[in-house]
Amino acid sequence: MWKKSSVVSFVFVSLTAVIVGCSGGDTGKQQTAPSPEPEKAMVSIDQLENKSPITLKIWTGANEILWKNTIEDPIKKKFPNITLERVPLQQNTLEKLIAAGNPPDIIHGSKNHMILQVMPTKMQFDHTELIKKYNYDLGRLAPELLQSIKAFGDKGQMYGFPNTRVLYGLLYNKQLFDRFAVPYPKDGMTWDEAIQLAKRMTRNENGVQYLGMELPFYSIIPSQLNLEVIDRNDKASLSKWSRGAAVSKQIYDIPGNQGPLFGNLAQSYDPFYKQTLAMLPSSLDTMFGAAKNYPDLQWDLVTMPTLPEAPNTDPYMNYSFFAVTPMTPHKEEAFKVIAHLLSDEVQTQMVRKGYPTVLKNTDIQKQFAAEVPELQGKNLQAPFKNKQSDPFVSKYFDSSVDLLAKNAFIKIMKGQGDINTNLREVDEAIDKKVAELKK
Incomplete structure (x- = not known):
């Protein structure tokens, strides 16, 4: 994630010195109250009290x-x-x-x-x-x-x-949808609707295999349900991910739609840049940064597809x-x-x-991206329409735990054992890894 115009001022508070009035008692003479001390305002949030380097x-x-x-x-x-x-x-x-x-x-x-x-x-x-x-x-x-x-x-x-x-969204290639006479994706789709589009877009034409949709991360769909890998009691929690895993598998099960599985963002984006991938649900900073390098790529985006049990909810907040x-x-x-x-x-x-x-x-x-020429005309407000989930992230969720979870999802996608068994086994492996990390 490394990578207004009316200016609203910050509200700040001033401290005022108390003005003390004195009385000289019953002396019969009028006492003159001392002049009040000048107000001493605290330096505001947009000023520095120390002007030294x-x-x-x-x-x-x-x-x-x-x-x-x-x-x-x-x-x-x-x-x-x-x-x-x-x-x-x-x-x-x-x-x-x-x-x-x-x-x-x-x-x-x-x-x-x-x-x-x-x-x-x-x-x-x-x-x-x-x-x-x-x-x-x-x-x-x-x-x-x-x-x-x-x-x-x-x-x-x-x-x-x-x-x-x-930000998250569903990227899509307009040229491919036009070529195959399939309607563009739209904001507010469910995963079921997006998968049906992916089925229509997946095909082999003139020896070129076109993929309908690919998932760059194993956790995209499960995280929309606000599910963590390790819970607050330091126990693995992937056994709760069966719904997200099942929906993810539907994408990979589309005949001819077997792309690279959860490698890295470069592997996921490569077929999109080469115009053999129709849709890519992803974080968007990579595409926004690369757009100027692909001036002939006609792409746009819509909101991330969602699950009925978690409407209007994007993947994990970052x-x-x-x-x-x-x-x-x-x-x-x-x-x-x-x-x-x-x-x-x-x-x-x-x-x-x-x-x-x-x-x-x-x-x-x-005003998002108003000064980025290659992003003009894109559906740039779509990523702001959904809320984002915020699942708990354990301090024990290191690269070794991430690899265990990813490998379990790869087995699920490839049909190597049933979903619940794979998730239960990876929970056992993660619990063992957490115990080692605690030592």
């Missing part, structure tokens, strides 16, 4: 272009005395930075980084007091993202602020977040940097460049 280290997954355009430049313009130092998270774990005595001042990571790196190293910081001090309006944020952030704390602590989010660290000596400055990056002004700039906003302001949301 400050360097803030940000641990981030943003590449250099994203860093410059969406983080460094906005802060340099707003707070010229602050220098931001980029600390790439790809080469630096929090554990190593802490051990070296060089912890960051701000964390910019994904939801999974909070679970797998921030909290295990006790680098989470509750921003509640700073939020109260500056009367920061949390109501500006999308409520589902705010709820997800608060769920990290056992008492609803605010351990960070969402910055941008992953987002990047900013957070002040407990070890920084510049907590207020770091907080104000984050607040500015979440301002209507900066979020609008990001949105227009194709980075989805985390604000609930629909006027800003409607």
Whole structure:
């Protein structure tokens, strides 16, 4: 996920000094009250009290272009005395930075980084007091993202602020649908309807095998039911995934529709770029980023297909977040940097460049990708129509557990054993792996 225009000001609070009136008692002489002290207003959230040069280290997954355009430049313009130092998270774990005595001042990571790196190293910081001090309006944020952030704390602590989010949708190739005289997909489809379209689009023509639809991730459909891999009691929970697994298998069971299974995004997108794949339900940042490289590809998107028991629900919520660290000596400055990056002004700039906003302001949301020429004319509001699920992610959900789950789904897709048996067996394997990780 690495990768407004009326500006709404932040609401902030001012502290006023108390004016004390004095009386000299019963002396018979009139007493003159001292002049009131001048009001002392607290420095607002969009002002820095310290004007001295400050360097803030940000641990981030943003590449250099994203860093410059969406983080460094906005802060340099707003707070010229602050220098931001980029600390790439790809080469630096929090554990190593802490051990070296060089912890960051701000964390910019994904939801999974909070679970797998921030909290295990006790680098989470509750921003509640700073939020109260500056009367920061949390109501500006999308409520589902705010709820997800608060769920990290056992008492609803605010351990960070969402910055941008992953969007989902069903990509489709307009040329293929036109060639085979099949109606385009539409917003609001169920998986049953999408699978029927996939059946009509799957065919072999002139020696070329065309696939109707492919799933890039094994968890896309089950996650729409808000199902976790490992539950809050550290027990594997894939036995509950039989419904999602059965629907996923229907796609792979379409005769001639046997594409690569859950390899990586590049493998899934390759046939779409080569115009042999008609539909691809996926996160959308890859297509948005690659669109300029495929000017002849006539594609569009609709909402992600959904299940009747979870209407209007997309796959698992994912987002990047900013957070002040407990070890920084510049907590207020770091907080104000984050607040500015979440301002209507900066979020609008990001949105227009194709980075989805985390604000609930629909006027800003409607400007999504307005400055991205290759995305003009696309159904860009479709990804905002559904809510996203937010299944619990365990700190034990590492790459080895992910591989166990993926391999179980590959067996299911290929018909190697029945669904319930495969899911029960992988639960046993994951429980064993979790026990090893706990040691």
